[in-house]
Amino acid sequence: MKILVLNPNTTASVTDRIAAAARAAAAPGTEIVAVTAPRGLPYIANRAEAVLGGAVVLEMLAEHQHTVDAAAIAAFGDPALGGARELFDIPIVGMTEAGLLTACMLGRSFAIVTFSAGLVSWYRECIEWHGLERRCAAIRALDAGFASVADVQDEHRARLVALANKTAAEDGADVIVFSGAPLSGLAATVRDEIAVPVVDCAAAALKQAEALVALRPRKPQIGAFRRPAAKSSTGLAPKLARWIARE
Numbered sequence: 001m002k003i004l005v006l007n008p009n010t011t012a013s014v015t016d017r018i019a020a021a022a023r024a025a026a027a028p029g030t031e032i033v034a035v036t037a038p039r040g041l042p043y044i045a046n047r048a049e050a051v052l053g054g055a056v057v058l059e060m061l062a063e064h065q066h067t068v069d070a071a072a073i074a075a076f077g078d079p080a081l082g083g084a085r086e087l088f089d090i091p092i093v094g095m096t097e098a099g100l101l102t103a104c105m106l107g108r109s110f111a112i113v114t115f116s117a118g119l120v121s122w123y124r125e126c127i128e129w130h131g132l133e134r135r136c137a138a139i140r141a142l143d144a145g146f147a148s149v150a151d152v153q154d155e156h157r158a159r160l161v162a163l164a165n166k167t168a169a170e171d172g173a174d175v176i177v178f179s180g181a182p183l184s185g186l187a188a189t190v191r192d193e194i195a196v197p198v199v200d201c202a203a204a205a206l207k208q209a210e211a212l213v214a215l216r217p218r219k220p221q222i223g224a225f226r227r228p229a230a231k232s233s234t235g236l237a238p239k240l241a242r243w244i245a246r247e
Helices: 012-025 047-067 081-087 095-104 117-129 149-155 157-170 186-193 201-215 238-244
Strands: 002-007 031-036 070-073 092-094 110-114 136-141 175-178 198-200
Touching: 002 012, 002 047, 002 201, 012 031, 012 149, 012 201, 031 047, 047 070, 047 081, 047 117, 047 238, 070 081, 070 095, 070 201, 081 092, 092 095, 092 201, 095 110, 095 117, 095 175, 095 198, 095 201, 110 117, 110 157, 117 136, 136 157, 149 157, 157 175, 157 186, 186 198, 198 201
Parallel strands: 002 031, 002 070, 070 092, 110 136, 110 175, 175 198
Antiparallel strands: none
């Protein structure tokens, strides 16, 4: 089984963290194909950047879809998830969706802990898109800056653990979800320091992708996620343009 792990930002060291967390969770025989966006932003932190990253996600999927069994969009916020499922035939999971749904299997309510307050309002909209707002106890973010997005989990490890325990105690969260690709792998290292279960979204996305491959779902022929009719385009990446045109 081959799972494509797409990082829609341009920071290769973040891709390395995501891939390491995915590989640690992978079943024997599962191969992780990790890809970093060839253009775009160093990390996605708002709605506009998610739209830009989403376009790159579609390009990367068009490039790699025929060589993998499933794909995971490895950015919290799941840029282009709906469009990707509509357009391509392989199972595609989002890191946000996988993390939140996994949390829902571990408790009645979850809280998101992230590294930047600027992400909170956008994350709330993401939760609503997935229909899980009633399960979300809180979204908590650090109030400190960081020197490097790739190393934010190392720089603020103690603060992130304290914030997770705080929201579990004060907000009644049954499960903590560490959000943001730069926090990939953190849950495994701090799980015994937090009073409730902790979900790593990269690991959850990999396991959900494996499960979907095993279930062999059919591509919808009707409904919202059926493949769109052929259409010509101008200026798109060649493989994406050909796929949209059904050539």
